[in-house]
Amino acid sequence: MNGVQRESPALGPGPGAAPPPLADGGLRVVALGGIGEVGRNMTVFEHAGRLLIVDCGVLFPEDNQPGVDLILPDFRPIEDRLDDIEALVLTHGHEDHIGAVPFLLKQRPDLPVVGSKFTLALLAAKCREHRQNPVLVEVAEGQRSTHGPFELEFFAVNHSIPDALAVAIRTAAGLVLHTGDIKLDQLPLDGRLTDLAGFSRLGDEGVDLFLVDSTNAEVPGFVMPERDIGPVLDGVIGKATHRVIVACFASHVHRVQQVLDVAAAHGRRVAFVGRSMVRNMGVAADLGLLRLPEGLLVDLDLASTLPEDQVLFVSTGSQGEPLSALSRMARGEHRQIRIHPGDTVVLASSLIPGNENAVFNVVNGLVRLGANVVHQGNAKVHVSGHAPAGELLFLYNAVRPSNVMPVHGEWRHLRANAELAVRTGVRRDRVVIAEDGVVVDLVDGIARISGRVEVGHVYVDGLSVGDVGESTLSDRLILGEGGFIAITVAVEATTGRAVAPPTVSGRGFSDDPKALDDVVALVEMELSRTEAEGITDTHRIAQAVRRVVGRWVADTYRRRPMIVPTVLPV
């Protein structure tokens, strides 16, 4: 992998605080992603010389990572030990838990991937797009499986996707429980409760290390049951007199189920819109996770010809993604679906921080076309998939762990989760906040930070992985803010004399065609100077040009475009 400097061997010492060798019989835990950020979850466990990985997801880029499609966990600490990996366990099928699997499988195609039926079905669909044929090991709640020195036991957990699992890991070093993403809906739509009884049994046995989802640790209280959204949707859709479009996450089978049930109750037929929605709901229906009443589903072209009060569209695009179906509707550019006054659009989804402007642009576009837009800001059409503080307390009191390691979250979430652990009686010095790369060793029942391995951001841009790094991003940020001014000069190689007037052009700098008119004379004057000084080295000439143009643009415009001189010896 290019673009990420290799400095630290497998789970070995990193710069500054190299971890010592793992004590005999101990268990080592290192997150390669997902702690200190929300996304690209990946945790590596090491015991008796063997490795186990839990989850392998992607992170979506922020504003300061322009042009990046995805961010992967940093595989470097395990690249030299790929053959030591016993298995990859996937807790559920969300992108931030499975999205990076194809990139890991490229390095180790025969790695056994362990997960529930729905999780593996989503993974298989993803791997097909990458032309991969992974080794899948299907498990279910209540089952156990053994992978080298790691004995696993799986527990049902409730989340915003079906068939999610928590995993208990037994080794000679002790008992570890990893929640994955979790909440405690006490009236889940599919009746599949988070197995608090199982967690209590583990607690009786003695949990040495508890890794806990931190996403909602700052939020007080409890999540409303998913099924309580049904009546709200019924109220909104029942009152609608024109078309209804519901946007939600393409993996939220239970949310979609409720929309379908309400549509059926009000005599509306349903069409799925958006590639991932069509694909995932197909998978869910095949596995019996989505109940589709006979004749309810119609194809999009047919749906768009049905009377307005007899149709409902379930669409992607709830995060304002500019290319999504919903964004195209908001701009009046969707091929089959035009928004008309009186239409109802429901955003049955969260608003992921950072997406606000994109989502509100879509909402404003829809409102401008006359749609009535319902979203979590004005109706209870969404509940979170992550346990807030009140539910986390239940978890801590069931598990009664000796050591706690908050996972899945930014620093504010991790700290809030740590405080909850302490309030339930966990010793403060046994709560370990270990961001990505921090090495935690569980030895003799005590978890301690023993060092750090270097982990960075690994960027996917187009077809390649890792060749876009911090230096490229920093250039993109400069170019994106101020554009560039390019100056090309041909000089006699022997004398350094300019053989023609310099060519000056700017992009992303100004709409004014005269904006750079003064630069030619400025550069010519500087070239006379360098020639007079006998400078023939093209790098030195280029530097002189960069300096004089940079100073001019700062004085004249108070801007900082990139200055790109090219000096051609002829």
Added chain:
Amino acid sequence: MNGVQRESPALGPGPGAAPPPLADGGLRVVALGGIGEVGRNMTVFEHAGRLLIVDCGVLFPEDNQPGVDLILPDFRPIEDRLDDIEALVLTHGHEDHIGAVPFLLKQRPDLPVVGSKFTLALLAAKCREHRQNPVLVEVAEGQRSTHGPFELEFFAVNHSIPDALAVAIRTAAGLVLHTGDIKLDQLPLDGRLTDLAGFSRLGDEGVDLFLVDSTNAEVPGFVMPERDIGPVLDGVIGKATHRVIVACFASHVHRVQQVLDVAAAHGRRVAFVGRSMVRNMGVAADLGLLRLPEGLLVDLDLASTLPEDQVLFVSTGSQGEPLSALSRMARGEHRQIRIHPGDTVVLASSLIPGNENAVFNVVNGLVRLGANVVHQGNAKVHVSGHAPAGELLFLYNAVRPSNVMPVHGEWRHLRANAELAVRTGVRRDRVVIAEDGVVVDLVDGIARISGRVEVGHVYVDGLSVGDVGESTLSDRLILGEGGFIAITVAVEATTGRAVAPPTVSGRGFSDDPKALDDVVALVEMELSRTEAEGITDTHRIAQAVRRVVGRWVADTYRRRPMIVPTVLPV
């Protein structure tokens, strides 16, 4: 003004839907900013051939406007009629209402600017930075002033800045009331209530057109009184054992007053941090709007030497601005203030949509350094300055307008506000949603859209206004996403033969030094082809190079950098 095409004369016809001449005795209303967006509020009123302007603010750019510092209202529709302007009325001193005044004064330096004492003091400070000496006309609630055919009456309104005014405009065409930014705090800290009684008196007289703040129209209910934040701050600051830093808006005098009072009650001395905070609080104290107990205020250098439990800092940076004092503290880069474990940081402010990632980055940085961070997500340390639905209903019922025009908001806010007007009994066909540039004529007591003038975004970038337009921004977006690949070729002018191998370089494209190694041969092959075809025109050669490199990069990398060929004839 460059970069904005001039197509429409003063309040005259624009493309597509030219408004007819204003009927005799009528009143024309056009927003040049602030409707369909949150910011750059500016409304122009025309009557009997004369103009009156209410507010002249700036808008802050979004992600798709990179490198832009500010966005101004589009002055083009009034540029030919500057001498017809009787006055500019400022409702209050926020940037989105006064920030663009210096740019208007550049075109008409003697324009009378009418506003309250505090509003004009903030404007004067701003104009001093622009070396301007505006003509100021101070007014207060209860007063009247006449400007040509416009008779104005001012009313106290309550907002998140002191001394805000609503303005009633009487002409032969009827009575207009413009709320400015408004809320109905019934227990305001300074006892200065929004003058609902005055509005009711206007309602008795008959309000023909009511322009109403829409910002919070989507939010149900009422705003908690500002003074109820005091006890919350007292709880947080009273419990603090180390340093306390409170960040809030630099113009929110009442919020700062409550912080100062709590600091004094707990034996903490106070230092202001950040240029705008120091300046605005100086102005407020001079005008008697901020009470500063003797000896409370200390200078920053002294404050940073005081015992940790005897100091409190009031800082800018509540929106995560990267150069602000608070951001520098979060990165450990502030010269005088280092964050230590146990410090308390309070963000006593809203979270403006689009700023979430920046603010949470600051919060995470502070938490990582050990600070306890209190914000509106975990404590009631902020209330909005804008009337939500419940308060807007009070306004409509007091004013009982015949025509309504929602202002200050995106489409979702405007539509929600319109519905509130209708629910209080305003005829639906008398509620006019008129985004920027839409011409509304009030004639014979009825407000109707009569056409549209062209208004665009006017960008300020560094020292110049208007030369950065949509084409420059579009280039910046391409460069920011993918960087560029520059290819420079010197060719014989007569034959089109390359005289040396092409120079190829990329910026913002890849960290891999070999990423573009194949391009030289690719371009050489294309140059052989163009030469063989007898092509000598440098533009055609450049186009051929752009095409072949663009196709190569799309196939090889699936990316779209800008391709910048330069062909030098020598």
